[in-house]
Amino acid sequence: MSITVSDSFGRNVFNEATMRECLPKNVFRSLKKTLDGAQPLDPVTADVIANAMKDWAIAKGATHYCHWFQPMTGLTAEKHDAFISPTPDGRTIMEFSGKELIKGEPDASSFPSGGLRATFEARGYTAWDCTSPVFVKENGKNITLYIPSAFCSYTGDALDKKTPLLRSMDALNKQAVRVLRALGNTSSSRVTATMGPEQEYFLIDQEFYRKRLDLVLAGRTLFGAKPPRGQELEDHYFGSLHERVANFMNEVNNELWKLGVTAKTQHNEVAPAQYELAPVFSTVNVAADHNQVTMDTLQKVALHHGFVCLLHEKPFAGVNGSGKHNNWSMVTDDGINLLDPGDTPHDNMVFLVMLCAVVKAVDKNAMLLRASVANAGNEHRLGANEAPPAIVSVFLGDQLTDIFEQLAKGPAKSSKVGGQLKLGVSTLPPLPKDCTDRNRTSPFAFTGNKFEFRMVGSTQSVSGPSFVLNTIVADALCDIADELEKARDVKATAQNILQDIAVKHARILFNGDNYTAEWVAEAERRGLSNIRSTVESLKGIPSKENLALFSKHGVLSGQELKARTEILLEVYSRQINIEAQTMLSIAKRQILPASCEYSARLAAAVAAVSGVGGNAETQSKMLARVCELVTTLENGIGKLEEATAKAAATTGCEAHAESYAHDVLPAMGVVRAAADELEALVDAKLWPLPIYAEMLFLR
Structure with a gap:
């Protein structure tokens, strides 16, 4: 008998339903209080939970456990330990204690620390994040219990992306509850940020991937001429799924469902060979963990079907890049979505305060929000015509923009309504019409009961952008709570706050086409940054x-923030260096030899045709152009080698990164331009790399 989705979903997760079955009632109640933030986890309870986890995992075939964490590499890390424990008589028993559950001790010396730790100082700690469910992961015959964890140094500094995310969730909860209390809500005791991160990706055949050193080492194509056909027919978007792709997606879904990941939406994206997967909302830290699981599963399952999954923001020049749209909202413990406008948003005070707090936060901290999505891959994507520009703006839509404009003049008195759409076909029913259209070009768009942060890159951990967003909104709510708590007339004070925000921060609102040159000029006039x-x-x-912001809310210390900046700059430099060295290798060992061989064949053809009195004008022109490009390529290789040597010799993380940005990247562009033109001229049988048309269209 086949297993249904409902039977399969979460079967490898030690979730609340499983805990209720496996744990004594008093232990389960105690753990629930910890999960709700009411009390810390005591050692006795931890021992009982650990033993139950171990028995459950072993019953599923697990032999090991690991603390699974998110170091500053942006990936995940894990160290596996067996459950076995030796006995005096030479046998072993399977043990797992509360101490082992709560704390791990991986070597921290080789993870990025930004100067927080010296390389010789190895001790680091992982701490169980009990708010993110433990799960069993099957990797072939190896089955392991995974324990989502935070990661810190011996000195207590956060060395990961989860710790500041959890801190930011606490900060947002604290300030949001303050505002709710001031506005008269006495029933909600906790506010949690929620997230539903969409994930875009490419699939190409393994045979092509193995022949492209740039894809293997850099994750993107460093060479590639524009193909005769790209995405201009707009026929791939939401098109019917290729059978191989559909089979791949089916396995991905089933693997994710077993791990409790609510994979819901799947479809063809805009570019050929590009696809998207989107989950249902969950709390932001669980969503971050689930997205890491999703990326890992996409890449692993792709291999089962003869594909390779590319997660880079811009693996192919000239076609759509890949992002990760982070759908963010705030929900109370009693089920209230604080960003749900309701039927009459103009008189929904809680919604208006929360909405205006987000608008203020984004305007006040636009540069920080932009920095949260900055990496080498996203630099190729942002501002291209498939992603938002590097200008941060907020889309509210017709209804909420109208209310916002009313607030600037005083209390809002009305809300636009959507009505119905009649399609003029008797057999089609009238459709309820939303109050506003959507805007796919906006970097930060309100989409009904949430905000969609569209600037996040497809390779990025959502933890970084999420803790920044949580913190800046917490700060805006803190300002509002400070005023409301000392107000004699809360309603009048709230109206004054809304009016002040509507007047001061209207510049960040933009409902038009973010791709146009007119918007770039208008944004500059408004004083919005374009980095x-x-x-x-x-x-x-x-x-x-920023130091004051993160310190005030206990999210990052000054040294933790500076360390993260250094790490991000170092990662950028290393990524560009890998790309440059890979480009040099391909250019010198593959493209240049193939081009020289073709020029030799052309020269032989010129000599042969001329020798018998024929007209070799065409062959001579071809030879001249190929030789000219070979010379340009060879000169470009030399300039790139000089630029990489200069960058490598530069000291200081900022100067180092600037040299790669200003010296190496332009030199790479010269090499690519010459090579891509050669691709269009050299005999296809001689060209050493799979071309775009093959990788994007052949299945």
Whole structure:
């Protein structure tokens, strides 16, 4: 008998339903209080939970456990330990204690620390994040119990992406509850940020991937001429699924469902060979963990079907890049979505306060929000015509923009309504019409009961952008709570706050086409920043304002923030260096030899045709152009080698990154331009790399 989705879903997760079955009632109640933030986990309870987890995991075939964490590499890390424990008589028993559950001790010396730790100082700690469910992961015959964890140094500094995310969730909860209490809500005791991160990706055949050193080492194509056909027919988007792709998606879904990941939506994306997967909302830290599981599953399952999954933001030049749209909202413990407008949003005070707090937060901290999505891959994507520009703006839509404009003049008195759509076909029913259209070009768009942060890159951990978003909104709510708590007339004070925000922060609102040159000029007139450079964006992170912001809410200390900046700059430099060295290798060992061989064949053809009195004008022109491009390529290789040597010799993380941005990247562009033109001329049988048309269209 086949297993249904409902039977399969979460079967490898030690979730609440499983805990209720496996744990004594008093232990389960105690753990629930810990999960709700009411009390810390005591050692006795931890021992009982650990033993139950171990028995459950072993019953599923697990032999090991690991603390699974998110170091500053942006990936995940794990160290596996067996459950076995030796006995005096030479046998073993399977043991797992509460101490082992709560704390792990991986070597921290080789993870990025940004100067927080010296390389010789190895001790680091992992701490169980009990708010994210433990799960069993099957990797072939190896079955392991995974324990989502935070990661810190011996000195207590956060060395990961989860710790500041959890801290930011606490900060947001604290300030949001303050506002709710001031506005008269006495029933909600906790506010949690929720997230539903969409994931875009490409699939190409393994045979092509193995022949492209750039894809293997850099994750993107460093060479590739524009194919005769790209995405201009707009026929791939939401098109019917290729059978191989459908089979791949089916296995991905089933693997994710077993792990409790609510994979819901799947479809063809805009570019050929590009696809998207989207989950249902969950709390932001669980969503971050689930997205890491999703990326890992996509890449693993792709291999089962003869594909390779590319997660890079821009694996192919000239076609749609890949992002990760983070759908963010705030929900109370008694089920209230604080960003749900309701039927009459103009008189929904809680919604209006929360909405205006987000608008204020984004406007006040636009540069920080931009920096949270800055990396080498996203630099190729942001501002292209498939992603938002590097200008941060907020889309509210017709209804909420109208209310916002009313607030600038005083209390809002009305809300636009949607009505019905009649399609003029008797057999089609009238459709309820939303109050506003959507805007796919906006970097930060309100989409009904949430905000969609569209700037996040497809390779990124959502933890970074999420803890920034949580923190800046917490700060805006803190300002509002400070005023409301000392107000004699709360309603009048709230109206004044809304009016002040509507007047001061209207500049961040934009409902039009973010792709146009007119918007770039208008944004500049409004005083909005347009930071295209990753390095420029990252350099601004440790400003006095940002140091004060994160310190105030206990999310990051000054040294933790500075360390993160250094790590991000170092990662950028290393990524560009890998790309440059890979480009040099391909250019010198593959493209240049193939081009020289073709020029030799052309020269032989010219000599042969001329020797018999024929007209070799065409062959001579071809030879001249190929030789000219070979010379340009060879000169470009030399300039790139000089640029990489200069960058490598530069000291200081900022100067180092700037040299790669300003010296190496332009030199790479020259090499690519010459090579891509050669691709269009050299005999296809001689060209050493799979071309775009093959990778994007052949299945």
